[in-house]
Amino acid sequence: MQERKPRQIARELALLSLSQLPVNPKKLEKMEHDRLVPKLVLAAVRTLRSEVQDTLDNAAAELQRSNDRLLSSQTRTNDVETARTMVKEAIEYTQTAINKLGAAVEFPELIQLANQDREVREYARDIILAVNENRNSIDEEISSALVDWQVTRLAHIDRDILRIAVAEMKHLEVPQSVAINEAVELAKRYSEEDSHRFINGVLRRVIEQKKAASTP
Incomplete structure (x- = not known):
């Protein structure tokens, strides 16, 4: 696994946390480091879980649609080609979900670095504050x-x-x-x-x- 720098980790933490945290910058500015990290991590976990679930749901729906089309197409070439296209889209959704699951597997490392590395914590907060403000x-x-x-x-x-x-x-x-x-x-x-x-x-x-x- 390629080693990532503190600011790269901070960007990931900020990205996964951004949509789950309060928009009010003043609340974040007053948040102490010992309170900030758990909130960032919890928000990031929620986002990652939601993203993976949505992608898997989309993949399952595409697979079901393509399966239905294949069953009903019989010898009609156009329907078979459409079904193949739908299967391809479903596979792409599934691959995206796998990629996100891969990121989730590495999440313990992100949590450890967020807790141990001051630069990760501070830069993640700097990003979130800059975006919100x-x-x-x-x-x-x-x-x-x-x-x-x-x-x-x-x-x-x-x-x-x-x-x-x-x-x-x-x-x-x-x-x-x-x-x-x-x-x-x-x-x-x-x-x-x-x-x-x-x-x-x-x-x-x-x-x-x-x-x-x-x-x-």
Whole structure:
């Protein structure tokens, strides 16, 4: 297993915790470290469990649909081809669920590092605070970079990955290339199969728009 750096662990913890924690930054600012870690871990476990269950449910539904289509198709070629496509989609859902289960297997390491490494705890909190304090402006930047889409319609994992990357670039002084690369890795680890390409494209448009806005 590849060794991950403290900030990589912090990003994962922040990503998995973000949707479960209070939006009010003041509550998080006052939270002491001995109270913060258990809350982050509990929120992350809930998110991971929900993500895995949703993906497995989708895979099961796709498999059932493809099985029904195969049984009813008999000799009709079009229905057989459709069923094959549906089976492929079900397999992709299942693979995504397996990937998330793999992340869950590594979760004890994440918990240990969160408890032992001060940098992990503090940077995870810095990310969450930066996102919560600047959510509106961050979402505006993401929205302007989306093509025929809205932030509110994004899968919440993808939305939070984008929010973290923009927050790091804009408020935590993380180099743009680093923020994008880390966001892509998070998407590969926790989102759907092609989400990392989508994440990469959106963040590059965010950068291009910022450059265009600053050019006289």
